[in-house]
Amino acid sequence: MTNPQNKAAWLTGPKEKPLKVSDAPFPTPDIGEILIKNAAVAINPIDCKIQELGIFLQEYPNILGGDIAGVVEDVGEGVTRFKKGQRVISFSAAFQTGKPEMAAFQYYACGLETLTAPVPDGLPFENAVVLPLATSTAASALYMSDHLALPLPTVSPPQSGFKKQTILIWGGASSVGSSAIQLAKASGLHVLTTASTRNAAYARNLGADVVLDYAAADVEAAVAAAIKNAADKEGAPFVGAIDAISSPDTLETIARIVAKAGLPPSTKVATTHPPPESLKGSAVMTWVLALNLGLPKYADIAEAIWGRFVPEALAAGVLQAKPDPQVVGHGLESIQKGFDVLQQGVSAKKIVVTL
Incomplete structure (x- = not known):
């Protein structure tokens, strides 16, 4: 033939x-x-x-x-x-x-x-x-040991009996941000994200708990306050951030937020572009390479995402193609x-x- x-x-x-x-x-x-x-x-x-x-x-x-x-x-x-x-x-x-x-x-x-x-x-x-590249990038940032190393997602995330944590996802309306919000919620996290006022409802619909206007003059103080509030009132300490935009400006903003929130320099920030050397020491910034998800080293994460979560969540209507x-x-x-x-x-x- x-x-x-x-x-x-x-x-x-x-x-x-x-x-x-x-x-x-x-x-x-x-x-x-x-x-x-x-x-x-x-x-x-x-x-x-x-x-x-x-x-x-x-x-x-x-x-x-x-x-x-x-x-x-x-x-x-x-x-x-x-x-x-x-x-x-x-x-x-x-x-x-x-x-x-x-x-x-x-x-x-x-x-x-x-x-x-x-x-x-x-x-x-x-x-x-x-979905494919964005989901793989978000999953790499959230679950790889090189980055945030968080609990893997499930279609029905646990409602009790686990320690809730807070994550910041900068750029919640981007393709990587959209996947990251949904995966983080499926891992039981309290999700803070940034978006324009026009896209705030979009980010909330994906599951974000708090949406902040990235263009607001006081955005750094507002995010720092949200991080502290989540720890104090929600019992969800800060576990790290994903910068889905990763421009020099957004990375510098996140570095300042880490300082304003009183977080240690060991705070993890997963980036979608290589972080500048000038930010070394402000936080632990690691560049996410989604293509690594296909390596044997990360077979358990690939299986959890592509073998289980994505098929089950799409079939159940839990994962939105956004x-x-x-x-x-x-x-x-x-x-x-x-x-x-x-x-x-x-x-x-x-x-x-x-x-």
């Missing part, structure tokens, strides 16, 4: 624009892999930065993309969770493995069984595809447009292209 034709949106060289749509090898799933016929892909800031700055990639041409949603076309040796025809989402392991056939921006891609979850029939692919997709086009030719739209800025949305 002849394989269908595969095409990809290729990055042909460092800083090259636009992406070039042309033929690509038809992937064959290896041991522990599944082959997915992509129905929708999402675009993330890291994709734009790789193209703009010419970073991370060693070989060209290459294929980008971390978020995959589609239908299982085939399964490799040893795969037991999935079968042909099943609807799935998958977090691409292309960077971790160095295999372009695992990148999202093509018609057919291979995914690791351990980083893939089934999608309920009632959830459209363009909605489901907002932020909502902003579909900018159909076909691989629209992916470069997606890059351009994302770089213009979006709020409480994720850029998606259907295939």
Whole structure:
């Protein structure tokens, strides 16, 4: 039987624009892999930065993309969770493995069984595809021993008999922030987050207990007060923070909040971009690399998130596929447009292209 034709949106060289749509090898799933016929892909800031700055990639041409949603076309040796025809989402392991056939921006891609979850029939692919990279990043920040090392999430978090803790999630309306709020609540945490006044209701709907306006003149004092109040009145001491934005400004703001709240320099802050050296000593800031979730060292976390929580929570309607997709086009030719739209800025949305 002849394989269908595969095409990809290729990055042909460092800083090259636009992406070039042309033929690509038809992937064959290896041991522990599944082959997915992509129905929708999402675009993330890291994709734009790789193209703009010419970073991370060693070989060209290459294929980008971390978020995959589609239908299982085939399964490799040893795969037991999935079968042909099943609807799935998958977090691409292309960077971790160095295999372009695992990148999202093509018609057919291979995914690791351990980083893939089934999608309920009632959830459209363009909605489901907002989750993989954001969920993996948030989970890495929350649960890896290198970062906050918190209790793993469950569909029905414990209501008693555990020590409640407070977390700050800066940027609650971002894609990583949206996933982090939901995972943190599923781990039984008291969640403080920041968002614009326009997105405050959105963050509360995801489960945030306290939402503070990041643009307010007194935001640092307000967050510090909320941290102290959670410890004093809620009995939920502060366990650390995730900065889902991680610009120099937001990281410096969090460092000042740590000081204003009277927290020790050992306070943990998980960042989505490398923290500047100038902040060393103000808190323990660690850069989250979601691609590490596919390593054997973190197999227990991957299993807890992708093997149990995501499938169960999606099926139960507990995990919301947020932020909502902003579909900018159909076909691989629209992916470069997606890059351009994302770089213009979006709020409480994720850029998606259907295939």
